[in-house]
Structures are given as structure tokens and as C-alpha cells.
Amino acid sequence: MGHSSGKNYINEEPGLLSWFTSLDHKRIALLYFVSVMTFFLVGGIMALLLRLELFAPNTTANVGQVLKNGDIYNQVLTYHGAIMVFMVIIPGIPAILGNFFLPLQIGAKDVAFPRLNLASWYVFMLGACLAIGTFFSTKIDTGWTFYTPYSIRTGSAVVMMVVAAFIMGMSSILTGLNFIVTVHKLRAPGMSMFRMPLFTWAIYSTAILQVLATPILGITLLLLVMERTFGVGIFDPKLGGDPVLFQHFFWFYSHPAVYIMILPAMGVVSELITTYSKKTIFGYTAIAYSSIGIAAVSFFVWGHHMFVSGQSEIAGIIFSFLTMLVGVPTAIKMFNWLATLYKGSIEFTASMLYALGFLFLFAIGGVTGIMLAVTAIDVHFHDTYFVVAHFHYVMVGGTLMAIMGGFYHWFPKMFGKMYNETTAIISWVFIFVGFNVTFFPQFILGAKGMPRRYFDYIPEYEQLNKISTVGSWLIAVGFLFGLYTIIRGLTSGEKAPDNPWGSKTLEWQTSSPPIMHNFDHDPVVTAGPYEYK
Amino acid sequence: MAILMLLMNKAMAGSFMPTQGTEISKQVDNLYGFLLVVSFISCVILIGGMIYFALKYKRKTANDKTAYITHDTRLEVLWSVIPLIIFLFVFGWGWVIYHDMRTMPKDALEINVSGKQWAWTVEYKNGVKSTEVVVPVNKDVKLVLSSEDVIHSFYIPSFRIKQDAVPGRYQAIWFKAEKLGEFHVFCTEYCGTSHSAMITKLKVVSQEDFDKWLVSESEIGTLPLAQRGAKYFQTRACASCHNVDNPAAKIGPTLYQRWGKEVANADGSKVAFDENHVRESIMLPQSQIAAGFPSPSPMPSFQGQLSESELAAIIEYIKGLN
Secondary structure, three states: OOOOOOOOOOOOOOOOHHHHHHOHHHHHHHHHOOOOOHHHHHHHHHHHHHHOOOOOOOOOOOOOOOOHHHHHHHHHHHHHHHHHHHHHHHHHHHHHHHHHHHHHHHHOOOOOOOHHHHHHHHHHHHHHHHHHHHHOOOOOOOOOOOOOHHHHOOHHHHHHHHHHHHHHHHHHHHHHHHHHHHHHOOOOOOOOOOHHOHHHHHHHHHHHHHHHHHHHHHHHHHHHHHHHOOOOOOOOOHHOOOOOHHHHHHHHHHHHHHHHHHHHHHHHHHHHHHOOOOOOOHHHHHHHHHHHHHHHHHHHOHHHHHOOOOHHHHHHHHHHHHHHHHHHHHHHHHHHHHHHHOOOOOOOHHHHHHHHHHHHHHHHHHHHHHHHOOOHHHHEEEEEEEHHHHHHHHHHHHHHHHHHHHHHHHHHHHHHEOOOOHHHHHHHHHHHHHHHHHHHHHHHHHHHOOOOOOOOOHHHHHHHHHHHHHHHHHHHHHHHHHHHHHHHHHHHOOOOOOOOOOOOOOHHHHHOEEEEEEEOOOOOOOOOOOOOO | HHHHHHHHHHHHHHHOOOOOOOOOHHHHHHHHHHHHHHHHHHHHHHHHHHHHHHOOEEEEOOOOOOOOOOOOOHOOOOOOOHHHHHHHHHHHHHHHHHHHHHOEEEEEEEEEEEEEEEEEEEOOOOOEEEEEEEOOOOOEEEEEEEEEEOOOEEHHHHHHHEEEOOOOOOOOEEEEEEOOOOEEEEEEEOOOOOOOOOOOEEEEEEEHHHHHHHHHHHHHHHOOOOHHHHHHHOOOOOOOOOOOOOOOOOOOOOOOOOOOEEEOOOOEEEEEEOHHHHHHHHHHHOOOOOOOOOOOOOOOOOOOOOOOHHHHHHHHHOOOOO
């Protein structure tokens, strides 16, 4: 059903300026897309530099000294972490794919507050510019966690960076609010809550987390700014403050934030697995409720980041217990996806490979997460490379795989063109293999005791670090193939049909790319999202 | 059961954990070995199942019929309850060991350890100060941790224990070393520029050697400066690279009869071999490379690792080599 007039959201309003003033959720999604991908490139280059530095210990003359000294390494490390967390993974799926497809999936014309949606992007960019701006100031070297009292003592750019994170947090809250209202008020006739696609469910759960958790981060960061500028003595032990209090505040946000990062990914994976298995999702309600369950319990597990920080033994035990409870809904989802494959009709597109890659990597990320939740084992693994490997398996192996998979899946809808499946799959092979080569050895390094955030290491860790660095090159090659695939698809891709994958959700019922107001006629929903009968 | 034990032993062998220096480290490894086996089985089920289904149900035609299965309550209960039981089991097991780690033994040998960017200062009851931790074997030892500036973390991989040293409060950690030898101590809480160089050694010696060491260390303070310097020259391993009794070079230049002379640097400049030259060479070894020696110098920096008085003693000792 190509739209008769040939108009769509991309060509309806001409000129570059129209993009920066557009209130259309699809166009705003693309604004986010370009900004987030740019930040991803910067954060990725930082990662490559870190791995290059760690290729060999500094005692080996002439190699392993890519970064001049520990200070520079620490800065690169901090920017890598802060950019990837605050500017890539947190906004990644909700602000790009969520913005584009949440209204489409529920049959709405736009989000509830289009103007606020555009404002969110400007607020986000303001924060991002400030964050990048610190690079031209004294630079920051606190790590993305800003632990006190180090962050009180080190260079003055910390205030600017913290304000930047605060502003980006505001943007995150506004986006979350927008999505919650959209889901409650703008569903098409017949689209009951339990007929919503699981991607929408996931974005909805995430939005609740964003609205409830992010203010805590905002307050904490403001307190840190006050501590630095006025010396109020909340966190600074020299003034009678408690530096560990900062960690409590910080993780009270940042643990739910972990789920802000992973829940949308789980939503994407549910869509991919049903579509490319041509089969209804197994346990729709269980998956929807487990999203909400994870969101709720995630507020009460922050102390598992602090088993050795000096919190009491009893606190450690309680947090360990609650963390185990978060493991259950996560396990449920894994089994549900597995059961969805059973007796399906599985098509190996790039998107499906990313979804299967997600299951593979998330399984490893999940079981190592349980290990880390066990108090006695975490005491050994805490702040070692085991943790680095674990969260990369979850954040990169999970979220990033889902972003890539979701992006290929929805590419025809977003741009009205097809991408080249072969180069997309080559890209996947490099990224998937490279990822494991990079991060699996880091589990072993951590078990052997190599601490994280180390500029240099003792010689016995050299071999595994070398393998890990080589892996990072494979990932880089993979992303270059991905970039090529996207650019080729955009410039010379074949015209996409409205529903190339035979998907059942609403966004595939409109034209590719959709018209400005999404649907020719307001859709009326009469069935669930995965009726592959 | 026997197979499980066998698997566990295999897992332990492949677990790449460091040497087991204490009883607790063995307990931690047992639990870790169990988790490795269970994790491995879970991954085989999940990943193996995924690969099996993906290949078995690979799309054949565009119009493949698929089964319409919305849910199965029995299965869902099963895969909620079984993980829950496993999780609670390992939680409980971890709790037991964690409780042991956190319960301080009575009558332990107490040692104060203080972190500072970027070195540890270890202080014994009799006033001996050291940069390394020396402890007797088979004796309960309690380290009382504190910090002078930012948060550090005291980590002994071989003992599987770790505790943050937080400024403004004391925190304790205990162990009973069962193996003689030297073990690494890392700082594991990010603390700035030389975080990764904040490494020291933990030496486990016999009770007899420990007592001797404690006495000889406590006498150091009363020795003349040059004699103290001679001692530090040995304990800081200066002697392994620098000759003091003949003019031949070892890995580094000789210090024999150098004092007060003019020496050549690799860049052609000449510099007087005096207090400041020695100080700079010890603290910032890369700042000046002696003629005929490789750049960068393999010598580690002792910045933050030597106190002023130790440095003064070493300089006094080098003066006397003429």
C-alpha cells in the first residue's frame, strides 16, 4: 500500500531547518539517531584506545604506551564510560526506536506531548554539549561513577560534567513522562494494554523507571555540585560527611538505570524473535509482567554494588537476597524466548542473528550476574575485570546487540529502503566473534585478580590482555561493515515493501516510510500483536 | 553425585583462580566451582537449546505453518521455581562464607593499614612501619584499614578478600594465612593517577622469622642514617640493578665512587651527582637517562613509596660509597 501521493514523513517538509523544528516523533527519533550514533563513535574510539594501551604492560619498551600516562588513561576511561552510559545506552533504544515505534505500535498519531518531545532532544543535546565541553576544560578523571571524595578533590571540570549528567537526566525524565502518558491516553480503539506489543511494554516499564529513578540521580549530582562549590560537608569526610552515602545515592539511581538500559533491549528481542520465527510469543503475560517485576525489584538491590564498601554484613545479606529475586523474572524471559523458537519457522536475517546473539551473550551475562550476587564470591570479584566482563556482556552483548538487531529490523520502515542482508550478516559475525574474543578473557583476568581501571598490570596478565585487545579490533571491523551497510542501504537500497518481514504489529500496517500522521485511517485493533496462525 | 564432584573438580582446575592462601579461599573456590558447573549446564540448556531449535526449525518455505502455543503454565512454573531454588541455595551458601569473612576472630594479631595516594602504610603495634605487609603463618591476623585521602580498597587475590579503606572511618578485614610466600596486594578502588601502581606485597613467614623481622625493623630507627640506607638499599631491591662496590654497570649504572662527580646523560647533558640528582633519579627515573642506558628506563618510580626519611637514608648511604 504505497501512499498514493508519495508523501511521507521524510519528504513532507523540505529543508534542513524543518528537522530541527519538527514535532513529529519519527523525525525526532532520527535526530536522536544521528546524535547517539555520533557519541557512540566517540565512545568507541575511546574504547579502542584503552584496549591498545592495555595490549602490553608498560614495562615492555615501545609497546603498550599508546597513552602517555595514567592521567590520560583515566580520562579516556572516564569519557568512554560516561559517554556510553549517559549518551548512548540510556537514550539509545527508548529515544530512537521507542520514539519512532511506540506511537506506531499503539496506533497513535504521535506521542502525547510532541512539543515536549522536541524539547527533550534539545535538553539532551545541551547536556551532551556540556559533557563534551569538559573535554576542552580540565577534563574529568573520576570514572563515570563520580565516587566521593575523589570527585571532590580532583579537577574542576567535574562540576560541569555532573551538571551535564543532571541535564541529560532531565531529558530522560521528560521522555519517560511522555511515553507513559502516550501509552495510557493514545492507544487506538481496541488496543487494550494486553494487546500492546512487548516492545511497547518494555518501553513503558522503562519510562516508569526513568521517571521514578532519575530524580534521585539529579538530587545526588546537585549535592555533589554543592559539596564542591560550597563545601556543605555531606559527602566530604574532612567536613564530617560520609563518602559512602554518595555510593548509596548513586546506586539507588544507577541500579535501576541498569534496567533502563536492558529492559528496552528485551522488548526489541521479543519483537525480533516472534517475527523471524513467524510464531506467537510464548508467555506474553509472563514477559509483560516480568518487565514490571524487574522494574519494581530493581529499586531494592542497589547495595549489591557495595558489598565491600563498608556497609553492614546484614545489609550485604539482604541485598544479595533481593538480587537473587531479580534473577528470576530475567530467567523467565530467557526461557520464554527459547520456547518461542520451538516449532517456529526461523529465518536467519541479520536482525534474527542479533536476537540469537543477544540470547547467547545475555545467558553468559546472566549466570555471571548470579555469581556476582553471591556475597562471598563478589568479595573476590568486586572491582576486578570479572565485573567489567559481566557488565559488557549485559550492556554491549545485551543492549547493543538489541539496538543493532532492532535497527535492521525497522530499517525498511524508517527509511523505506532495504539494506543489504549479506554485508549486515558479515558485520554481525565480526561483532559477535569480536565481542567474545574481547570480553571472555576478561572473566579469566578477573578471576585471576586483575583489578579494573588499571593503566598498567603485572606481567602474568599480559597474554589475556593481548587476546582481548585483538578482539576489540574485530568489533571495530564489524561496526565498519555495519556503517557501510547502513550508508549503502540509505543511498542505494531497494524500495522497501510495507511489511517485508510479515510482521503482525501495527507499525507494519502503514506505508514504508510512514506518512506524517502515521496512518491513513485510524486503525481499529481486534486481536493481539502476535497472531501468527 | 560422583559425576557432579568430578565436574566440580574439573571446573576448579579450569577456574583460573589464584593460589589458595587461606581456608576461606578454598571455601570460596568450592562455591565458585559449584556455580561454574551449574552455570555451564544452564548455558548448555539455553544456548544449546537455542541453536538446536534454530537449526531444526529453520525456515523452509515462505508459507511454513508454525505451532500456535501461547503459554504452558506447568512449564512456566517449573522454569520459575527451579532457578529460584538454585539462586536461594547459592545465596545461602554465600552467606555462610561471607559471615566467616566478616566475623573478626578474637586474639588476632592487629595491624593498622592506611591507604594514601598511592601507597599503603603498614604499622605494627610496636611502632614498626613498613610499606609491605609481613605476617606470621597460621595465625589470625586482623588488618584495621583507614585512608588519608580518597577511598582505596585492600585486595589480596590469593586470600579472596577485599575491603574498602574509607577516609573518616575504620574497617577491618581478617585472614589466617596457611601458605608461606609472597602474595600480591592490589588497590581495587579507583584512586587517581597511579591507582594501578598502588601494589604491594604480603609476605607470609614463619612465626620465628616474623619475630626476628619485627625486632630488626624496630631497631632500624635507632641505626645511623647510612646503615639504615644500606638496609633499604637491600629491601627495596636497589641492589639488584646497581653495583655499590665496583665500577661495572649492572642493569643500571653503578653507584660506586660516583658521589660529587659530574656524570653524563644520554641526551649529552652533564649533571652533578648530588642529593637532588639521586632524588630525581629515584622518584622520576624517566626524567634523566644515564649515558649508555636504554630509554625508557626499566627502573620503576618510587614516587609515593619512599618516605622523606627513607630517601635521606638512602642518599646518605650512597654518599658513603666513595
